[in-house]
Amino acid sequence: MSSSPYIQDYYPDDLAWCYGCGRYNEHGHHFKTAWDGEETLTRFTPEPYHIAIPGYVYGGLLASLMDCHSTGSAALAAYRAAGHEPGDAAPVPRFVTAALHVNYLKPTPLGVPLEARGRIKEITARKVVVETTIYAAGQACVTGEAVLVRMPQHMVPPNPPSAGA
Numbered sequence: 001m002s003s004s005p006y007i008q009d010y011y012p013d014d015l016a017w018c019y020g021c022g023r024y025n026e027h028g029h030h031f032k033t034a035w036d037g038e039e040t041l042t043r044f045t046p047e048p049y050h051i052a053i054p055g056y057v058y059g060g061l062l063a064s065l066m067d068c069h070s071t072g073s074a075a076l077a078a079y080r081a082a083g084h085e086p087g088d089a090a091p092v093p094r095f096v097t098a099a100l101h102v103n104y105l106k107p108t109p110l111g112v113p114l115e116a117r118g119r120i121k122e123i124t125a126r127k128v129v130v131e132t133t134i135y136a137a138g139q140a141c142v143t144g145e146a147v148l149v150r151m152p153q154h155m156v157p158p159n160p161p162s163a164g165a
Contacts, residue, residue, distance in 0.1 A: 006032035020068035033072030040073040040118035070146035074128035095148040
């Protein structure tokens with residue numbers, strides 16, 4: 001089990017709508033990322049409709065998992081670098097993906113829980129680089145690297161949807 005709260009639970013309300021990790025997107029995946037020691041961890045069990053071919057997960061879902069796991073990992077790393085942990089009163093920084101490289105090592109079986117484990121490779125004031133491996137039943141199926149940058153202010157919606165939308 002992860003040893004810290006999920007960072008997505010602390011994203012500002014106006015920035016918590018992502019299809020992958022937004023808590024307010026009723027149709028989304030609701031990926032959640034936390035520290036697990038010095039690694040970041042997101043667990044997710046694909047549904048039967050996340051199919052590529054019978055018995056295997058659709059690759060786009062795996063890329064989405066890696067993407068949102070990486071943005072959550074970047075937020076965790078930047079927050080910790082600023083002296084905070086999830087649950088502190090300070091606002092959580094939001095990151096967007098500047099680059100995402102995904103390597104599919106082997107077909108990912110459907111019907112088993114997935115674990116995305118990340119390692120912070122680089123962190124600066126503006127960007128974070130995260131290396132991630134996605135495991136299915138203990139087997140590495142996907143690896144990759146993402147470059148995340150702090151969300152530009154112009155992307156913050158002036159009139160975000162309401163939580164009941």
